[in-house]
Amino acid sequence: MTSPPAVRTEALSCRFGEIQAVDEVSLEIPHGAVFGLLGPDGAGKSTLIRMLATVQRASSGDAFVFGSSVTREPHRVTPRLGYMSQRFSMYPDLTVAENIDFFATLRGVPRAERLTRAASLLTSMGLAEFAGRQAGRLSGGMKQKLTLAVTLMHQPDLLLLDEPTTGVDPVARREFWRILAGLHRGGTTVLVSTPYMDEAERCTDVAFMEAGQIRHRGSPQQIKQLVPGTLLEVAAENPREALAVVRRAPQATSVHLYGDLVRVLWASGADVKELDRWLSGQGLTATVRPIVVDMETAFAFLADVGVGGGEPR
Amino acid sequence: MSWDPEALRGTPVNPDAAISVRGLTKRFGDFSAVDGIDVDVPRGQVFGFLGPNGSGKTTTIRMLTGTIAPQAGQALVLGEDVIRHPERAKRRIGYMSQKFALFEDLTVDENLRFYAGVYDLPPERFAAQRRYVLEMADLIGRENELTANLSVGWRQRLALGAATIHDPELLFLDEPTGGVDPVARRQFWDLLYDLASRGVTLFVTTHYMDEATHCNRLAFIYRGRLIAEGSPQQIRRDFISQRILEVSVGDPDAALQWLEQAEGVAEAYLSGASLHAVIGSGAQGRDELAPWLTGRMREAGFADVRAVEVDPTIEDVFVNLVSRQP
Numbered sequence: 018m019t020s021p022p023a024v025r026t027e028a029l030s031c032r033f034g035e036i037q038a039v040d041e042v043s044l045e046i047p048h049g050a051v052f053g054l055l056g057p058d059g060a061g062k063s064t065l066i067r068m069l070a071t072v073q074r075a076s077s078g079d080a081f082v083f084g085s086s087v088t089r090e091p092h093r094v095t096p097r098l099g100y101m102s103q104r105f106s107m108y109p110d111l112t113v114a115e116n117i118d119f120f121a122t123l124r125g126v127p128r129a130e131r132l133t134r135a136a137s138l139l140t141s142m143g144l145a146e147f148a149g150r151q152a153g154r155l156s157g158g159m160k161q162k163l164t165l166a167v168t169l170m171h172q173p174d175l176l177l178l179d180e181p182t183t184g185v186d187p188v189a190r191r192e193f194w195r196i197l198a199g200l201h202r203g204g205t206t207v208l209v210s211t212p213y214m215d216e217a218e219r220c221t222d223v224a225f226m227e228a229g230q231i232r233h234r235g236s237p238q239q240i241k242q243l244v245p246g247t248l249l250e251v252a253a254e255n256p257r258e259a260l261a262v263v264r265r266a267p268q269a270t271s272v273h274l275y276g277d278l279v280r281v282l283w284a285s286g287a288d289v290k291e292l293d294r295w296l297s298g299q300g301l302t303a304t305v306r307p308i309v310v311d312m313e314t315a316f317a318f319l320a321d322v323g324v325g326g327g328e329p330r
Numbered sequence: 331m332s333w334d335p336e337a338l339r340g341t342p343v344n345p346d347a348a349i350s351v352r353g354l355t356k357r358f359g360d361f362s363a364v365d366g367i368d369v370d371v372p373r374g375q376v377f378g379f380l381g382p383n384g385s386g387k388t389t390t391i392r393m394l395t396g397t398i399a400p401q402a403g404q405a406l407v408l409g410e411d412v413i414r415h416p417e418r419a420k421r422r423i424g425y426m427s428q429k430f431a432l433f434e435d436l437t438v439d440e441n442l443r444f445y446a447g448v449y450d451l452p453p454e455r456f457a458a459q460r461r462y463v464l465e466m467a468d469l470i471g472r473e474n475e476l477t478a479n480l481s482v483g484w485r486q487r488l489a490l491g492a493a494t495i496h497d498p499e500l501l502f503l504d505e506p507t508g509g510v511d512p513v514a515r516r517q518f519w520d521l522l523y524d525l526a527s528r529g530v531t532l533f534v535t536t537h538y539m540d541e542a543t544h545c546n547r548l549a550f551i552y553r554g555r556l557i558a559e560g561s562p563q564q565i566r567r568d569f570i571s572q573r574i575l576e577v578s579v580g581d582p583d584a585a586l587q588w589l590e591q592a593e594g595v596a597e598a599y600l601s602g603a604s605l606h607a608v609i610g611s612g613a614q615g616r617d618e619l620a621p622w623l624t625g626r627m628r629e630a631g632f633a634d635v636r637a638v639e640v641d642p643t644i645e646d647v648f649v650n651l652v653s654r655q656p
Contacts, residue, residue, distance in 0.1 A: 187645050189382075276376070276544050
């Protein structure tokens with residue numbers, strides 16, 4: 018008998034009056050995945066996460082966490098998950114150690130385990146020296162780490178993280194992901210929403226959500242391979258002139274300016290050297306180099322060439 | 331290091347620059363939000379002002395728009411002294427914030443009319459400016475739609491239209507792309523480049539390091555101080571002495587643990603399916619660095635390891651600079 022996936026949703030929907038926040042999402046998250054949920058504000062990411070966390074009722078459909086229904090048996094679901102919402106939800110006037118102890122008590126963690134786990138979490142997150150500091154006086158990055166520590170005290174099998182790194186500085190952001198990598202090694206399944214496309218690259222699976230629906234889904238590698246053609250970067254003395262010249266090339270499927278450089282998606286099958294010839298044929302001196310497709314570029318170019326839906330805006 | 335943070339200190343403010351600032355300082359109680367900034371922003375450029383939340387970006391913009399007064403320093407905006415005469419530059423600058431500051435219960439047209447009033451646009455110029463803005467933002471045919479019914483991407487473009495209804499020479503954009511998707515974000519940047527090509531100077535703050543590549547010039551602000559300034563290419567070349575290897579290996583988790591302990595490796599982190607290892611400036615030449623690391627990793631049991639040197643990202647540079655701050 019195979020064990021059920023960490024998360025399975027079946028036509029999961031949530032409606033707020035006129036607004037269809039989550040629209041029949043069917044999705045599976047395997048055990049041990051670091052699953053990245055991407056999409057703009059208002060796409061429905063938080064609502065989807067809140068339904069999995071059993072704090073928001075589904076309008077229709079259902080979701081199963083380790084095989085248990087979030088609508089019919091939430092009491093089986095909650096002990097196995099840790100949920101971190103977007104807002105800082107610790108008591109600002111309690112210390113770091115007091116917050117951890119208080120929330121672990123609510124989660125029913127026995128006293129003896131509370132002390133040893135708190136000590137090891139504080140150490141591994143670099144919070145030990147701040148144990149006596151009031152939570153309200155921590156920096157943004159440390160607040161996020163404290164919240165994560167609190168979320169981990171009852172050793173959940175599934176972590177639901179709603180934009181844990183938004184606005185956190187890049188150094189703290191990297192450290193946060195290092196901690197997630199450690200949890201991933203230990204077998205925890207992680208569902209994390211983020212507006213940062215570079216964080217998507219650190220996930221094992223990603224889904225791009227928009228208007229309540231999942232538009233693309235796959236490993237970062239698979240998503241990038243959907244981009245048809247080669248991404249090239251053109252450097253020229255006059256970037257605007259280069260932009261106009263490249264736009265006229267028949268093999269150019271999508272062309273945009275990035276600062277002083279022009280990025281062009283060169284049709285698959287077309288020889289990259291043809292761009293050099295096109296540029297010199299138009300009397301332009303420029304250097305062309307292929308660049309690696311990152312996730313942000315992938316999603317933007319996928320929309321341009323119309324792969325996998327996405328209505329015009 | 332080719333950039334000298336004190337190069338402008340003590341030099342006179344430059345009236346030809348779009349923005350020229352010397353020793354600009356703002357304290358709230360005993361907290362220095364902005365701590366002695368010196369910078370010149372040339373006209374007609376897309377100038378990126380990068381830093382994490384709370385680093386002083388918004389406070390700087392509020393001083394440059396004449397909204398709050400600094401405790402010390404000088405600031406010229408379009409040649410006008412904004413500290414002594416905050417009203418003088420007002421009609422020549424535009425401001426757009428992340429919150430979009432649109433009235434959701436007003437129509438597109440009503441919002442534009444409101445902002446034309448705020449910026450004292452003469453009525454005889456309104457029709458032409460309105461037409462230009464509606465075309466730019468691709469809002470023709472939606473003039474009478476309620477703003478609340480527009481998607482985030484449309485609202486963002488309307489907010490840009492409202493901020494430029496009076497045809498400003500300098501536009502301040504405070505985190506303009508927070509919370510929008512990659513497609514809307516890129517369309518938005520296309521619009522900004524159109525403005526720049528007409529000679530408008532753009533001063534853009536963002537905490538998205540990857541947006542830095544959209545700018546002609548960048549400054550990093552951290553804890554109220556500038557820690558780097560230059561073109562994206564200069565910053566990637568001059569501000570990091572370390573080199574970065576992209577490491578591909580069958581078991582990245584085990585390799586990450588190994589790299590974190592390895593001598594000569596300053597930092598290691600996951601980057602997609604591969605790893606990035608930051609190597610301190612050693613003696614290895616251009617072609618020696620990758621074999622140096624892969625040789626050691628093979629000895630450690632990672633038989634299938636491959637490594638290639640890659641350019642640092644803007645975020646790599648930022649993390650590196652911050653880790654060197656006292």
